[in-house]
Amino acid sequence: MITSLSIKNYALIEKLSIDFSKGFSIITGETGAGKSIILGAIGLVLGKRADLTSLKNKEEKCVIEAQFDISKYNLKEFFQANDLDYEDETIIRREILPSGKSRAFINDSPVNLQELQDLSFFLIDIHSQQQTQELSDESVQFKIIDAISNNAETISDYQKSLKIYKSEKSKLNALLKKQSDSGKEQEYNTFLLNELVSAKLKSGEQAELEADYEKLNNVEIIKESIDKSLAIANEEQFGVFHNLNEIKTALQKIAPFSTEYQSLFERITSLSIEFDDISKELQNSSEKLLNDPEQLELVSQKLQLIFNLQKKHHVDSVDELLQIQADLGNTLLELDNIEEEIETLSKSIEQKENELNELAGVIHESRIQAIPVLSDKLIAILETLGMPNARFKIELTTVDTYFQNGKDELQFLFSANKGSDFGLLKKVASGGEMSRIMLAVKAILAQYSKLPTLIFDEIDTGVSGEIAIRMGEIMKEMSKTMQIFAITHLPQIAAKGDSHFKVSKSTIDNDTQSELKLLSQDDRIIEIAQMLSGANISDSALNHAKELLN
Incomplete structure (x- = not known):
């Protein structure tokens, strides 16, 4: 989990240092206050590309540093494989120089962006609105099914065989030519x-x-x-x-x-x-x-x-x-000798095909068993999120092509209402429905994934009222086993957090700055009341805020 974040000379932030705790953390703030800046800073730590526009003061370097507690996530082998010093409290630092050059460090050892990205895969998943749209992508759908199927090891074996198979096929074609x-x-x-x-x-x-x-x-x-x-x-x-x-x-x-x-x-x-x-x-x-x-x-x-x-x-x-x-x-x-080589290679390819078919069959069968589990879990969660008639038809078809993850083609069909025909998820689900489906998917994956931190960036788009309360409860439940952050505009979700941070923007001497502040209990009441009623806080809004927090 991420335990602290410090930012210097990045976008609208001159200097910021903040500590995070486990559980469910809320980040709120007005539109344009700088919530995306915080995410952008974390993204740089995770290995995203940087440019000079990131610098607030173009004459000074930008430094972003994040500390992670990785003691429970079995990452020592990763550090050894990449010749890095392992520390339970690991520090990742990114520097962007005025020249435009970027540097990255893990525990003070210089690394390239690929190594940073490889490590970040084990640390944080940032869920954005764009990722919600990716839910309709077949590769993402396969990742969901395979996580529940516990297919990782079998797919890894399949991919190793597939690599050899493709190499031998290439050699055979060259020999035949x-x-x-x-x-x-x-x-x-x-x-x-x-x-x-x-x-x-x-x-x-x-x-x-x-x-x-x-x-x-x-x-x-x-x-x-x-x-x-x-x-x-x-x-x-x-x-x-x-x-x-x-x-x-x-x-x-x-x-x-x-x-x-x-x-x-x-x-x-x-x-x-x-x-x-x-x-x-x-x-x-x-x-x-x-x-x-x-x-x-x-x-x-x-x-x-x-x-x-x-x-x-x-x-x-x-x-x-x-x-x-x-x-x-x-x-x-x-x-x-070519004919003899062709014969030997053909036999090896045939053997590899049998091996691939066997592994693909195992993958397929485990997916078949996982589909009703996923469908039932999705329906149960979506019912609590105001979609009582949601239904899924997940179709898995085996073909003759060797894909990177097996021999299956997948279709997620969805129907939100009684009497409605099933259709492709991306065509029939509204924005609000997609947000709820994605939250349900993340909630299910949290039971199978070992990812320490998950950040939801405005997953509450298109929902409100009682549904928002349910979404907050689901994220709260997820936070029992992993660190959860939610960037939200909804007071019903904000009230569910164990801790609450506010992003605000101010102008001093023609200089605009953003800051991130941990709110006290009294500050939270005021912040949630403002989210309910706007700048002019009414007594009823304050009472409602207290009720939500309680």
Whole structure:
């Protein structure tokens, strides 16, 4: 429950601090006095968006702080999950800076608005006139039925299965599309792969083939050049070998005379040995050289095959062709595996459908059992609220679609008078009837919900007199198990409160301010008398106010 609220520099409020108690609290005040401002401030604490128009003084920041007693609401797991410090007396603070930036804190730990909204779900439900209209929304109606059905855990299990089911369906559709699209290309890809495999490509072979081609294609020129080189080297009188040996012999004679000549002798000796090796390699090459037109043709054909494949696949190397070959192999392997994947996924989806259908059936049956309970309770409460002939026909139909909360479609049909046909709630119920129905719904939900605080914002629209007294009694009864606030214009409801706050507005030095004040017993008599008779309070109004309070 909310135990205190402080507001600084918000709308028409310069500074305000107020404490709240458990039970039934009333908030009254003239139209425009600032009741909506109080709700707006609480809304900011609960995570609603803020803007600069919220600031009374645009040069200073706005600070709204609320304290909650959450000791009885099992929220420690929520705080741990969100890495927040848990306190039985938890403080939520919102700050709006002149720059327009907004900050939020839970027990002095900074949080984002989503975390604030998630926590507020467990703290306060603000019922407004707009929410009354939401009663005709199917999702809201399901929440009512499911609260009475105690379906929360089953729906949670259903939603987990539904998430997996949708994910697997998405994967299956993608595989089926891939299979369909790939089927058209599979034959062509198989042809390309076979073509590359039959080429028997090897990494680095293109350079070897090109070298072989040059040798085989120029064998006569190569042999002529090698033979000429060998002739020059081996000529008896003027050959390279002869001349090298002559130089070697001459240097050998002077080598002992200095290190310089010794070095030259050693070098010519090395050169002689190296040249001998070169000569032997030339001789071997000459012996190996053969004019082989058949081998030349084979090398030429293999090179042409490689060039053609490179051109077809728009690449420049054999390694790239080998990568394409590997990719095509993997693609075809994937296609071979797709059918197996589709079969496995289809079985899993079928299993998930059976699971969803079973859970949806449990949800449906519990709803079926809850419908007469809800209908009877609504009728009983509405009878006390001046609607003795109110009747409900709640129709639940199972369809083949998997919705987020099961497989049911729901219609709330309503008839307010004897002899009247049933019609959709939003079409046949008046504003006053909708207010009473909503109060009845909230009263019923209070028996099943653990929400600590409920704020009714003018739920008494369209009612008066004895009906207002009954509405006040219902809210009073609800306040035995939860904290209830009622913003009201009706004295019959105001008199039922355990505590009574008044919102008023005043103008000082051209500055309009709103304030919230806890009324004493005497102040309450006067306030309720004014609600009965207006500014000029009569004795009868005062007496009537005392009677209502008693």
